[in-house]
Amino acid sequence: MTIGTTSLIVAIVVLATGTYGLRVAGTTLQSRLTLSARTQRAMTAASVIMLVALIATASLLDGHAFAGWARPAGVAVGGLLAWRRAPLVAVVLAAAGVTAGLRLFGVR
Amino acid sequence: MRSIRRTGFRVPPLPRGLARDIGLVCLADTLVGLSFGAIATAAGFPIWVPALMSVVVFAGASQFLFIAIVGSGGNPIAAVAAGLLVNARHLPFGLAVGDALGTGRLRRTVGSHLLIDESAAFALSQQDPRRRSAAFWACGIGLFCCWNAGVVVGALIGSVVTDTGALGMDAAFPAVLLALLAPALRDRWTGIGAVVGAVVALGFAVILPAGLPVLLALLSLPLALRGAAPSGRGTTTATPTGNRRPV
Numbered sequence: 001m002t003i004g005t006t007s008l009i010v011a012i013v014v015l016a017t018g019t020y021g022l023r024v025a026g027t028t029l030q031s032r033l034t035l036s037a038r039t040q041r042a043m044t045a046a047s048v049i050m051l052v053a054l055i056a057t058a059s060l061l062d063g064h065a066f067a068g069w070a071r072p073a074g075v076a077v078g079g080l081l082a083w084r085r086a087p088l089v090a091v092v093l094a095a096a097g098v099t100a101g102l103r104l105f106g107v108r
Numbered sequence: 109m110r111s112i113r114r115t116g117f118r119v120p121p122l123p124r125g126l127a128r129d130i131g132l133v134c135l136a137d138t139l140v141g142l143s144f145g146a147i148a149t150a151a152g153f154p155i156w157v158p159a160l161m162s163v164v165v166f167a168g169a170s171q172f173l174f175i176a177i178v179g180s181g182g183n184p185i186a187a188v189a190a191g192l193l194v195n196a197r198h199l200p201f202g203l204a205v206g207d208a209l210g211t212g213r214l215r216r217t218v219g220s221h222l223l224i225d226e227s228a229a230f231a232l233s234q235q236d237p238r239r240r241s242a243a244f245w246a247c248g249i250g251l252f253c254c255w256n257a258g259v260v261v262g263a264l265i266g267s268v269v270t271d272t273g274a275l276g277m278d279a280a281f282p283a284v285l286l287a288l289l290a291p292a293l294r295d296r297w298t299g300i301g302a303v304v305g306a307v308v309a310l311g312f313a314v315i316l317p318a319g320l321p322v323l324l325a326l327l328s329l330p331l332a333l334r335g336a337a338p339s340g341r342g343t344t345t346a347t348p349t350g351n352r353r354p355v
Contacts, residue, residue, distance in 0.1 A: 008178070010184075011187060012160055016164035018192045023223045026199040026206060026220075027216060029202070030202055031206060042333055049326060050323070051225065052303070056307075057310060064313065064315070075283050079283065091284070096283075097276060103274060
């Protein structure tokens with residue numbers, strides 16, 4: 001780490017301000033505009049799509065490279081349980097358990 | 109918290125199962141917070157850096173990215189830009205679940221900061237407006253406390269816990285989101301749109317910087333809206349624009 005304390009603080013504050021700005025822009029627009037039912041539905045669908053895209057990239061990739069089989073296998077088992085309407089506790093324990101177990105047996 | 113409560117800032121009651129689920133997510137994110145704190149100090153940052161970031165930024169993915177870039181000697185401007193790109197999805201999240209914050213300046217100001225993947229997903233998973241709001245606030249406040257506590261403890265005990273991978277915690281985050289979104293994904297066109305969006309994101313993720321692929325997944329939005337009936341068939345959209353309730 002070669003960065004000075006001042007630049008570090010400035011960078012963190014700028015990231016924090018920008019992030020809060022993005023959040024508040026969304027929530028403020030939502031409260032100011034009267035979104036039609038159709039637009040509201042589109043926003044919900046957009047959030048679902050982005051979250052699923054996040055799930056896919058977080059499950060399969062580390063940076064730009066394949067994350068290995070253990071993690072997606074765990075997520076897949078968790079997803080299957082979720083689809084069968086298992087409680088969230090079971091989903092999380094299964095996902096983490098399968099991934100940890102596979103790693104224990106040397107699967108990366 | 110106490111002073112907030114005194115001003116009549118009440119969180120609506122939470123069903124037991126939902127409270128348990130949120131508690132579980134808090135526990136999982138505490139472990140991720142531990143690893144963030146540990147990784148940051150291992151990269152040579154003093155403890156106040158991960159601690160300050162976690163309070164004021166409060167968005168895990170962008171924090172990991174920032175620490176990775178700056179920690180390896182990268183340009184802080186590039187790190188900020190990368191972090192903001194990753195956090196751009198919070199804007200549409202706000203449009204989708206902003207009604208869950210409730211009304212009043214305090215709720216809107218504080219609630220906006222608590223808007224993260226998990227709180228958005230919990231809000232999306234609830235259809236009743238009161239539960240939606242309760243889920244959002246409980247998840248947001250709970251995670252804010254657990255995440256920050258985890259980061260500080262992780263930074264203090266350092267390299268003891270750098271490898272949450274051995275516990276499979278990296279699979280827990282996507283699995284939690286998947287479970288919360290499962291009801292919405294049962295809607296045929298939403299499901300198809302989400303799968304196509306995920307494939308698009310994965311394709312772009314190989315070449316583009318983090319953050320952009322998730323935004324580009326929105327290319328599949330028209331597909332997801334194809335099946336939308338004129339009156340909401342109740343996937344996750346039971347609440348129309350809802351800021352008229354004085355909860």
